Amino acid sequence: MTYAPSTSLLGDLAALLGPKGYSADADTIAPWLTDWRGKYHGRAAAMLSPASTDEVAAIVRLCADARVALVPQGGNSGMVGGATPDDSGDQLLLSLRRMNRIRQVDEAARLAVAEAGVILETFHHDALAHGLRFPLTLGGKGSATIGGLVSTNAGGTQVLRHGTMRALVAGIEAVLPDGSIFDGLAPLKKDNRGYDLRHLLCGAEGTLGIVTAACLHLVPAAAARRTAWIGVDSPESALLLLRRLDAAIGNPLEGFELIPQSCLDAVLRHIPQTRAPLSAAHPWHVLLELAGDSDQALGEALDPQLAAAIDAGLIRDVVIAKSERESDDFWRLRDSISEAERAEGPALQHDISVPIDLMPAFIAQNPRRLKRAFPGIRTLSFGHLGDGNVHHHVQPPAGVDGATWLAEHGAAVSGLVYAHVVELGGSISAEHGIGQMKRDILAELDSPARLSALRGVKAGLDPAGILNPGKLIA
Amino acid sequence: MTYAPSTSLLGDLAALLGPKGYSADADTIAPWLTDWRGKYHGRAAAMLSPASTDEVAAIVRLCADARVALVPQGGNSGMVGGATPDDSGDQLLLSLRRMNRIRQVDEAARLAVAEAGVILETFHHDALAHGLRFPLTLGGKGSATIGGLVSTNAGGTQVLRHGTMRALVAGIEAVLPDGSIFDGLAPLKKDNRGYDLRHLLCGAEGTLGIVTAACLHLVPAAAARRTAWIGVDSPESALLLLRRLDAAIGNPLEGFELIPQSCLDAVLRHIPQTRAPLSAAHPWHVLLELAGDSDQALGEALDPQLAAAIDAGLIRDVVIAKSERESDDFWRLRDSISEAERAEGPALQHDISVPIDLMPAFIAQNPRRLKRAFPGIRTLSFGHLGDGNVHHHVQPPAGVDGATWLAEHGAAVSGLVYAHVVELGGSISAEHGIGQMKRDILAELDSPARLSALRGVKAGLDPAGILNPGKLIA
Known part of the structure; x- marks a missing residue:
């Protein structure tokens, strides 16, 4: 109260x-x-x-x-x-926006201490000026702040290799609900003094403490990247390709995005000055990127693998970006999906994850379940296959008033999506968090054991409930 | 109560x-x-x-x-x-020892689900039988169990590359203090449904829940390893070498241990059938190991770097193990330090960490502080330099009755060690945990903000205090 x-x-x-x-x-x-x-x-x-x-x-x-x-x-x-x-x-x-100092950059240790209000894009530039790179990026980088990224355990397109925000947080400073300052900024690789407050605050959405600064891992700036656009038959083939490349190439593979032809079509339809990378249509596409020191080394690592994958019938076609400009064009197709989709009309968006192995089955089966209940609806699944995380969007049947239809049926549609996710042991929020949007659905679908534990943690740390009440848990 | x-x-x-x-x-x-x-x-x-x-x-x-x-x-x-x-x-x-089933191994996803009572060495063998490797090992592997390793967030000699236990835990199953079962075994790479119970239970020493099983990451079995024994002038030189190798070689570098000549001498004195890898004495030694697919590739990665380090005067001498047997002999020297030290008489052991950059200064300065207060005492610092974690041991002055001296002065000596660690933002328990041994010193030295938060979490999750009371926090 x-x-x-x-x-x-x-x-x-x-x-x-x-x-x-x-x-x-x-x-x-x-x-x-x-x-x-x-x-x-x-x-x-x-x-x-x-x-x-x-x-x-x-x-x-x-x-x-x-x-x-x-x-x-x-x-x-x-x-x-x-x-x-x-x-x-x-x-x-x-x-927290006025707290926008980058307090320290340690090039040798590849660590930086940034205050909560530092904007992600600013932080990227600052790291680059030191010959380093902060390997987390997302669409909102021009406004998203370090404190928000920590508090929501943000993801993005480089999670495949570098993990979500929590993997990049080496230390944290926060004000706890009693007004005391938790100074956990020292970057200790090993620290077994009991419960890990760093991980607890990361992703707590400001309900357990106010993150005021973070000590963040940086990686060497990448001198070269190699970007490929690939046509495949199915998410299964894409997953097999990912597993092969991961085993053969490992570390340099930083991005691996899955895109259905329908998403690409929407982008080509609505976003000016875009063109399809491959001449033919394919059921599914993969956009992948390697980062490293030399273009030659990346080519030697990637190209024979792709040639072998074509020979094995695992992929249908591939084109490798021949310039930075072309790499950017490929990524622009991926990054424009949301905008193109908005132009197609209203849709229900679900940011979900399941164990990676089960993702192809989810992508195949969930639309069938939905269409059985709601004939004529259309679905789109795209995103971070390598993280077991797709953005699963549902559009109303053609010809109806989209907004009205969604107002009437949206909750039932999402219920079918989330029930399926829970069946597969997945998460109803892979990277966007709970906030107020998913608070009630979390309370409905999560296990009583987990919900009770979340409530216990909240009550134990913020008994008066003054930090961001009404978010995450009721 | x-x-x-x-x-x-x-x-x-x-x-x-x-x-x-x-x-x-x-x-x-x-x-x-x-x-x-x-x-x-x-x-x-x-x-x-x-x-x-x-x-x-x-x-x-x-x-x-x-x-x-x-x-x-x-x-x-x-x-x-x-x-x-x-x-x-x-x-x-x-x-938990009767719960000793390995429930599942997924070779493609490189994941295994092991119950709490599975012994680490058994798990190593099982992974190897699948062509995989569980990259965490430590002296007690013949008795340590998966549940204990998770609950103490165990470390060991491969943390440099693979992290502590929490980095290897993809999912967790636990019984919470109310007797409910938290089923978080599904290996979700992205999951932003609020507070991370997996990380909270990891390292909680059984005070927040009983870990019953874990889903664990495996890595490809390494076909080759390259082990080097190196003489250096100082911990500073060792740290510079580590930074160089990390930048140039990266991933294959899995172990980097720092050993003073006095430790090596003790091992040679007390452990039968040991010999010094290098002909001359050096103030400090580094034992490092690379793991990978081929001996040739590892040699091409490592050897030129070591040659350059000799030319630059960064290292004094180096020998590379010419066989598996010789690699094992090198590691036996490292692994025998504790036994050799026990043979030298009683010592106070401190398992501490500080930010990696500050470790050389700690190793240089702490003995001086101690000797000022307690003339004649001897200190030994050895271990995981790359993790900012050394085992810092203090032996009584020569000629006194060790046990009596330690009974009288031990607390004061440890007080000086821990105060120094806290000054540097470090941890009074890097990898062994708190248990009952360090509970009171934690309560004395940790910040009120952090202690209050730990107590809040405990009270919120286990209000009756039935799980492992008297451990970790009072």
Whole structure:
């Protein structure tokens, strides 16, 4: 149970943070009260923008005393409404964007300490200036912040080799729900002092602590990349190809995306200046990329494998990008799928994962289940096959009013998708998190054992429930 | 607060588990009531040896209802008394050793599901029979079990490349303190459904749940290895060498151990049939190993780097093992350090980590601090430099009665070691855990923020405190 902030508390916060760090002005706050997709809208008594970890700690102490709810926010580019306050007007928006210093880059150790408000793209550039690379990227890189990426355990297109955010976090600094500062920034490769708070805070969506900074692993900047576009018969063939390349090439293989012909068609239809990499249509396509020191070495590693895969009938056709420009064009096709799909009309999006082995079966069977219940609907599955994670989208039957149809049947459709995912031991949120969007479906579908444990952790760490209440777990 | 088991509860447990699964016979239980080093002794009302996850769940439900404490135990090869009950006689020993099935090996996905009681060495052999390798090994492999290794987040000599146990755990099955079964065995590479229970249970020393099985990553069996013994001037030189090799060779570099001449001398003195790999003495030695597909490729990767390091004056001398036998001989020198040291007399052992960059400074400065306070004492630092983890041992001054001296000054000596570690942002337990041995020192030295969070997690998940009470946190 939390309360509305008193005038006296707001006065204390304003005095603490000064005019740059405190605003109750409706126009100033407005852009941050709606998520970027315009799905969630909230209200806030004020927006707090601390400039330091100490200021965050002071805010949390004041709010803990008064039992006032805080909603942490980074770049406001999340997919599940996790950073949007509720509509009571009693919550305080806690923006970390002013904490945007890169405190340290250690080239020899390949580590950097970045504050929560550092924008991903800025961090990429900073790493490159040191001859290094931060190997996590995603569509929202121009607005997503380090704190948000840690708090949502973000994924992206390089997870295959480098893992999700938690694999890249060497240390963490956070303000806990009692206002104390947890300084876990020291990059310890081995640390067995009990429960791992770093992993606990990573992906906790700001419900257990406010991440204020992270120590992050970097990798050497890649001098060369080799990008291939491949036509295949089926997700099974794609998975076999992935396993072969993984065994033969290993580390340099950084990306492996699965794309159905229908997605490619939509991109070609709606996105200007795009062309199909291969001359013929194929049921499925794979976009893969290797990164390394020399183009020649990457070619020697990849090309014979692809030739052998053609000979074995595992792939139907392949083209290798002949320039950086062509690599970028290939990736632009992949990155434009969401935009092209929006142009096709409304769709239900499901960000799900299952064990990698089971993904081809899911992709084949789930559409059949859905079509049995809802004749005429269309499905699209694309994305990170190598991570067992596809974006599984469902479009209404042709000829109906899409928005009306989805309003009526959307929940039932998603129910069939998620039930299938749960059957296969999968996750109803592979990379976007739970936030407010999936909170109730999680409570419905997850096992009682797991839900009870999540609630126990939340109650143990934030007994007053002041950090991002209403998100993740009810 | 927990209670002694009633006669009725013990009867229910005996009926549940049958004669193979229940014993209250003092002689049968005795070997499991003392840790393998003979440092900790306890008592138990009975030893429970369930054969299935369902039996574990039934045990925990009965004990949760009665508020009776359970002490989980695997191979009883831990280093900090974490699996030894207290001396009240009210606790129940819960042995997982009968749960020793390898449920599944998936060669294509390189995953295996092993129950908690599977012994590490058995698991190694089973993986090899499938052409695969489980890349974690340590001295106690003949008795250490998968459940214990997960619960203590075990390390060993291959952490440099493959990480500690948590990096190898793809999924986990555990019985939670309320007796519910958490089935998280499905190997999901991406799963953002809130707090990561897998990482939370890993390293929790059985205080948050009883790990009953794990899904574990395997790697391809290595056809070749290349082992080098190298003389260097200092830990700084060793660290520079590691950084160079890591950048130039990367993945195949699997082991990098630092050994002072004094350790080598002790081994040569006390362990029969050992000889120094290099003809001359050097202040420090590095034992490194590469693993891969072909001896030739490993040689082409390593040898020019070592030649260049000699030319650059970074290393003083090097010898490369010319046979499997010679590789084994090199590793035997490393693995015999503890035994040789015991033969030298009693010593205080500290298993600590600091950020890797700071390790050379710690190794240089800590002995000076100690000798200022305790003239004449001798120190030894050896181990996993690449993990920022050394075993830092302190021997009494020559000529005193070692045991008496340590009884009098040991706590003060360790206090100086741990204070220095904390100053550097390090960990007072790098790989052995906290158990009962370091519980009080953790409570004294760790930050209030972190301790409060650990207590919150424990209270939230195990409010009655029935799982391994008295370990890790008070």
